[in-house]
Amino acid sequence: MKRPLILNLLACVVAIAAVGQRTVRGQSQAPPDHPSVTVRGQTYTPRSILARNMGTPEDQSTAFPPHKIIGNIYYVGTRTLTSFLIATPQGAILLNTTYERNVPVIQKSVEQLGFTFSDIKIVLGNHAHGDHQEGDALVKQMTGAQVMAMAEDVPALEAMKPGGKPHPIDRILHDGEQVSLGGTTLVAHLTPGHTRGATTWTMKVTDGGKSYDVMIGASLRAPDRITPQILGEFNRSFVSVRALPCDVQLGDHGAQFNMQAKYARLQSGGANPYIDPAGCKVEEEISEAMVRAIVAEQGARQP
Numbered sequence: 001m002k003r004p005l006i007l008n009l010l011a012c013v014v015a016i017a018a019v020g021q022r023t024v025r026g027q028s029q030a031p032p033d034h035p036s037v038t039v040r041g042q043t044y045t046p047r048s049i050l051a052r053n054m055g056t057p058e059d060q061s062t063a064f065p066p067h068k069i070i071g072n073i074y075y076v077g078t079r080t081l082t083s084f085l086i087a088t089p090q091g092a093i094l095l096n097t098t099y100e101r102n103v104p105v106i107q108k109s110v111e112q113l114g115f116t117f118s119d120i121k122i123v124l125g126n127h128a129h130g131d132h133q134e135g136d137a138l139v140k141q142m143t144g145a146q147v148m149a150m151a152e153d154v155p156a157l158e159a160m161k162p163g164g165k166p167h168p169i170d171r172i173l174h175d176g177e178q179v180s181l182g183g184t185t186l187v188a189h190l191t192p193g194h195t196r197g198a199t200t201w202t203m204k205v206t207d208g209g210k211s212y213d214v215m216i217g218a219s220l221r222a223p224d225r226i227t228p229q230i231l232g233e234f235n236r237s238f239v240s241v242r243a244l245p246c247d248v249q250l251g252d253h254g255a256q257f258n259m260q261a262k263y264a265r266l267q268s269g270g271a272n273p274y275i276d277p278a279g280c281k282v283e284e285e286i287s288e289a290m291v292r293a294i295v296a297e298q299g300a301r302q303p
């Protein structure tokens with residue numbers, strides 16, 4: 001009689017501990033602080049990468065000073081969640097609406113730069129997570145813009161319904177397709193792994209009489225557990241991203257391209273710090289190193 005009782009008690013304690021763990025994890029969403037990888041002298045863990053990307057709740061919703069990045073690309077996002085306005089003579093493209101609550105913040109930044117929010121004709125995104133594309137429905141409501149999304153991200157976007165609003169999708173894109181407005185063309189590159197339809201955008205800009213390749217990268221941040229399917233997607237994406245032409249690298253979080261430091265250098269004049277071909281692929285290197293380290297750790301844990 002004694003043994004089953006002790007076993008029952010043990011099972012109970014384990015169950016309570018497991019529930020407690022899940023609750024803490026669910027609230028904080030913090031990924032583990034291992035494995036760690038070092039890329040170009042900087043050490044990262046899954047937790048430090050997420051913290052770097054997101055900052056504080058205040059960072060996620062406070063406007064970063066709106067400014068011209070290069071050519072016809074302008075920054076209109078928050079301190080940590082990027083949003084880009086691509087201005088053309090026939091209206092503008094907005095890339096990443098971020099959280100719905102940030103739409104008025106983005107609108108204010110657009111207007112501070114002298115543009116008209118209702119001139120936004122096309123809404124694009126980097127990947128189907130709420131911190132990048134939750135505001136799509138509201139921006140469409142306010143501007144009548146066409147929302148375009150990579151086919152593989154459509155199911156995740158359709159599940160995103162702030163305030164019950166259905167997620168608008170006016171055009172479904174496929175790998176390599178182009179989006180054009182007023183003489184500007186963006187190319188949609190399927191770079192999955194973080195989401196099924198994560199999209200890296202490329203475009204050309206002219207600035208000071210020179211032409212530059214711009215790459216607006218989607219997050220390649222690994223989930224806690226990498227399935228063979230996700231690994232296959234990442235492997236394909238790493239090859240694709242490394243091959244893309246790039247003089248100016250942007251991304252869905254400012255930390256992916258050192259935006260705060262580049263903006264500070266922009267204020268002091270001189271050459272445009274966003275033109276940085278040597279730094280273009282650092283984020284890909286960090287992401288790939290982390291995916292490989294997580295896979296190795298997962299392998300080591302298997303019996």
Ligand SMILES: [Zn+2]
Binds near residue numbers: 129
């Ligand atoms: Zn994401």
